[in-house]
Every structure is written in C-alpha cells, then in structure tokens.
Amino acid sequence: MHTVFSVVENGLITSDRYGTDTSDEIQVLPDSAFQALRQLAFSDNETDLLLTLTVKKGQEYVRFRNYVGLLGLADGTQLEILPKIGAPAESRTTLLTMLRHLRNSPFRTLPNARTGPSRLPLWEVFIAAFLDALVPLMRQGIQQAYVSVEASERFWKGKFQATRQQRDNAHHAERLAVCYDALTINIPPNRILKSALLFLNERSANATNRQRLGQMLHALADVPASDSVAADRIASRRTNRLFVRYEPALRWAVALLGHRAFGVRQGGVTEQSLLFPMERVFEDYVAYGIRTYWPNEGVVSVQESSAHLVDEHVGSPKFKLRPDILIRQHGRTLLLDTKWKSVNGQERGQGNYGIEQADLYQLFAYGKKYAADDLFLIYPTNETFRQPLAQFGYDASTRLHVIPFDPSQPLASEVEKLAKYALS
Numbered sequence: 001m002h003t004v005f006s007v008v009e010n011g012l013i014t015s016d017r018y019g020t021d022t023s024d025e026i027q028v029l030p031d032s033a034f035q036a037l038r039q040l041a042f043s044d045n046e047t048d049l050l051l052t053l054t055v056k057k058g059q060e061y062v063r064f065r066n067y068v069g070l071l072g073l074a075d076g077t078q079l080e081i082l083p084k085i086g087a088p089a090e091s092r093t094t095l096l097t098m099l100r101h102l103r104n105s106p107f108r109t110l111p112n113a114r115t116g117p118s119r120l121p122l123w124e125v126f127i128a129a130f131l132d133a134l135v136p137l138m139r140q141g142i143q144q145a146y147v148s149v150e151a152s153e154r155f156w157k158g159k160f161q162a163t164r165q166q167r168d169n170a171h172h173a174e175r176l177a178v179c180y181d182a183l184t185i186n187i188p189p190n191r192i193l194k195s196a197l198l199f200l201n202e203r204s205a206n207a208t209n210r211q212r213l214g215q216m217l218h219a220l221a222d223v224p225a226s227d228s229v230a231a232d233r234i235a236s237r238r239t240n241r242l243f244v245r246y247e248p249a250l251r252w253a254v255a256l257l258g259h260r261a262f263g264v265r266q267g268g269v270t271e272q273s274l275l276f277p278m279e280r281v282f283e284d285y286v287a288y289g290i291r292t293y294w295p296n297e298g299v300v301s302v303q304e305s306s307a308h309l310v311d312e313h314v315g316s317p318k319f320k321l322r323p324d325i326l327i328r329q330h331g332r333t334l335l336l337d338t339k340w341k342s343v344n345g346q347e348r349g350q351g352n353y354g355i356e357q358a359d360l361y362q363l364f365a366y367g368k369k370y371a372a373d374d375l376f377l378i379y380p381t382n383e384t385f386r387q388p389l390a391q392f393g394y395d396a397s398t399r400l401h402v403i404p405f406d407p408s409q410p411l412a413s414e415v416e417k418l419a420k421y422a423l424s
Contacts, residue, residue, distance in 0.1 A: 036073035101288040106251035130252035188232035196253035293415040307369040335372035345385035381406040
C-alpha cells in the first residue's frame with residue numbers, strides 16, 4: 001500500500017535526516033522518499049521543467065515548479081502536490097473544481113467538488129471518476145464489433161481462400177481455408193479499458209474503489225488486456241462513430257495509464273503520476289468562467305490570434321499574438337491575460353509587487369495590436385493581494401489593471417466582481 005504525502009507547489013521539500021522542524025515554506029519527507037525525489041531530479045534532463053535541487057547551508061532541498069497533481073516515486077511513496085490555496089482539504093477541493101474546466105482532458109466528468117472537501121487522495125478521486133464513466137457503458141452493454149478472421153474450418157464459412165488452402169491445407173483436405181466476419185468483444189476500446197482496470201486494481205488502496213474495480217473486471221473477464229494502448233487508441237479513433245459513448249471512459253483510461261504529465265514531456269515521471277501545469281489550469285478556469293458568466297451583451301473571444309507582432313515581413317505578417325481573453329463591449333476592447341504567479345499587494349507602490357517586467361511588455365504589445373485601451377492582468381488572490389492594485393498608466397490612452405481572482409470562491413461570483421470592476 002502506497003504512503004501518500006501532501007506537499008505544496010513551489011514549497012521547499014527536504015529530508016527528515018536533517019531534522020523535523022518545519023516552517024510555512026519547508027516540508028519534510030522521510031529520507032527514502034526524499035532520496036527517490038532527489039534521484040528523479042537527476043535522472044532526466046527534462047525534469048528540470050518540473051524540479052529544482054538546491055543546497056543551503058549544507059542541507060538539500062527540492063522544489064517543484066508550478067505543477068500540481070500526483071507524482072509516484074520509485075520507493076512507492078506518492079506525492080500529492082496541491083496549489084498554495086488555504087489548508088490541504090480546501091486546496092484539494094479547489095484544484096478538483098478547476099480541473100473540471102481544463103481543456104482537452106478527461107476531467108470534465110469529475111464530480112462537483114464544491115459540495116464538500118474531498119477526503120480522498122487525488123489518485124483515488126481520479127480512479128472513482130474513471131469508474132463513474134464506466135457505469136453507463138456497463139448498463140448499456142459492452143460494445144461488440146465484427147472483425148475479419150482467417151481460419152481453417154471444417155465447414156464452409158464466409159469466403160473461400162484458394163491460395164491459402166493450397167499453402168496451409170495441402171495435407172488436410174478435411175479443412176477449408178476461409179475468411180469471415182465474427183462478432184467479438186475483443187476490440188481496441190475494450191482492451192484499453194481492461195488494461196486500465198488491471199493497472200488500477202494493483203494501485204488502489206481505497207476499499208470502495210477496489211470493490212468497484214473487481215466488479216468491472218468481472219464484467220470484462222472475456223476481454224484480453226491491450227498489447228499496445230497507443231495502437232488501440234488510434235484504432236478506436238478510426239471507428240469513433242461506433243464508440244462515441246466510450247470516449248469519456250477512454251480518455252480517463254489513457255490519462256491514468258499514461259505515466260506522464262499534462263504539459264510535461266515524456267521522461268523522468270514514474271507510473272501513478274498525473275501532473276498539470278498550474279498556469280494552464282488557472283488560465284482555462286478563468287477563461288471558462290468569463291465565457292460562461294460574463295454579462296450577455298459582451299462578446300468574449302478566447303485565445304484569439306487575429307493580430308501579429310510584425311505586420312509585414314517578405315510579404316506576410318509574422319509572430320501571432322494570442323492573448324488569453326478579448327472582450328469587445330460598448331464600443332470598448334478589454335484585453336485580459338491570466339498569470340499563476342504571486343503578487344505582493346503590500347508593497348503599496350514602493351516596488352514592483354512581484355510583477356515580472358516581461359509580462360508588462362507582453363500586455364503592452366497585445367494592447368497596441370488589438371487596439372485595447374484597458375488591459376487586465378489577472379493573478380490568484382493571496383493574503384496580501386485581495387483588492388485591485390492602483391491603476392498603471394502605460395501612456396495617456398493605455399491603462400493596466402492588476403486584478404485578484406480567488407479560485408476558492410464560486411466562479412460566477414468572481415467573474416461578476418471582475419465584470420463590475422472592468423465595466424465601471
């Protein structure tokens with residue numbers, strides 16, 4: 001049974017062999033888990049996108065970049081990496097709510113986490129969601145399909161194959177080389193689901209999930225596991241019309257079998273890992289909220305790319321500009337960009353609030369090319385940043401607004417506050 005530890009994104013992680021004292025910024029893991037994490041940091045060049053290893057006063061620390069989710073380690077430990085939003089239970093609930101709106105992912109079928117904080121580790125929540133997606137498939141009946149079979153039979157069936165008869169049955173006149181279509185449940189989508197169930201059955205520690213996994217495995221008892229999930233997934237897409245109802249469960253199965261992260265290149269990440277770049281999670285969450293809850297008379301465009309940084313080069317424009325959100329309303333153009341970064345609202349004009357200068361350059365270019373006078377940088381709320389900062393003036397006609405957005409609050413109310421401020 002795996003040991004699960006909850007850690008916080010961007011927090012420092014160290015080994016208990018250095019002591020057990022902790023602070024808000026330092027988390028302690030058993031030395032075996034820390035060494036496995038340390039080895040992961042060294043094992044692949046691509047993990048520098050995910051982990052950094054530092055030494056301070058002879059003590060080693062590992063820090064995750066802005067990634068959240070699950071990371072399985074070689075020693076069997078599982079890390080649950082949560083966004084830095086409140087206590088672990090609240091943070092887990094907020095993350096699950098945000099993941100429901102992550103584009104091109106299976107997480108839209110996650111249950112509404114706002115009904116109460118989830119007490120299950122993320123891994124078990126994901127398993128339960130996969131099983132929930134399987135329930136309607138089992139109720140409707142497992143899909144069967146006709147597949148072409150070449151065989152030597154005692155009776156005529158389908159089409160006779162003369163060439164193969166001479167080759168295979170020259171000494172067996174009692175057999176006929178035939179080709180026919182057979183109805184079977186041994187088809188790519190079912191094999192993928194069977195592989196996922198077998199994989200998860202060995203890795204779930206929750207009694208309810210294990211019971212449900214056993215029931216699903218019994219229902220697919222006659223289906224073999226997949227020899228190649230990737231090949232079977234391609235085959236499933238070729239016949240997508242037959243398996244539309246399978247798609248939610250298949251997306252879960254492929255994600256849970258993937259052993260890699262969303263947004264992290266393959267390599268260095270162990271099985272039972274499911275990681276997400278928090279920047280993208282926040283961006284998709286805010287974009288969904290604005291598309292859904294912005295006042296109706298507004299026209300909202302997400303990831304529009306109609307403008308270029310360079311209008312002309314050898315007869316064509318270059319370098320598309322793709323702001324997160326454009327709103328054209330009441331003769332105004334509002335341009336919004338989201339950043340999952342920490343703003344220090346206590347500086348009160350004395351510093352740069354932790355805002356990166358490159359982000360300001362980016363917004364200025366967006367504003368000029370899209371003819372937007374009001375630009376908005378949206379950052380997550382923190383204890384020092386709960387109110388908009390004082391307005392920034394790029395020039396006489398271009399204004400920048402830095403706005404907090406609290407993902408732990410109902411999405412509709414946060415968008416309503418943003419719209420009230422932006423349209424005032």
